[in-house]
Amino acid sequence: MLHKMRRDKRYRDIVNRDYLINVSNAAPLHDIGKIATPDHILQKPGKLTDEEYAIMKEHAARGGEIIQNTFNNLDNPEFQQIAYEVARYHHEKYNGKGYPDRLAGEEIPLHARVMAIADVFDAVSQKRCYRDAMPVDQCFDIIAKGAGSDFDPELTEIFLDAREEVEKLLRG
Secondary structure: OOHHHHOOOOOOOOOOOOHHHHHHHHHOOOOOOHHOOHHHOOOOOOOHHHHHHHHHHHHHHHHHHHHEEEHOOOOOOHHHHHHHHHHHHOOOOOOOOOOOOOOOOOOOHHHHHHHHHHHHHHHHOOOOEEEEEEHHHHHHHHHHHOEEOOOOOOHHHHHHHHHHHHHHHHHH
């Protein structure tokens, strides 16, 4: 997705080599806050209760705190900021109904908007302890239906245009 953005005139000035590397390196840290979530919630095979879901949602803010406290002496402040924002804001929704801060639209950092799409696609396309992986067509439909509400519509278009590459990655 980032490589497609780099070739897109709307993002060409933002997604330079350093940005691409920083976001790519920060992406695996997006759920680092889950280390503060109790295992009985993370590994629950069924639907979470409202109370359990409230605890689960804390992982985004906790992830941002962990990044700030752990990476505060890095020589790369741009990476630290991107990692913080990816961890904290990857559950914000384009319509402002996400968490933890209910940011909307372009208030959400670009890299967190990218991560939101990648995270949801990964969540539905992979087997989890509480359900099987969904069929690929259904996974792409979920992303497409979220355009403008859950996800940035321009970034959704870029992701959907990358379907062939995404399917190659899924096949390994």
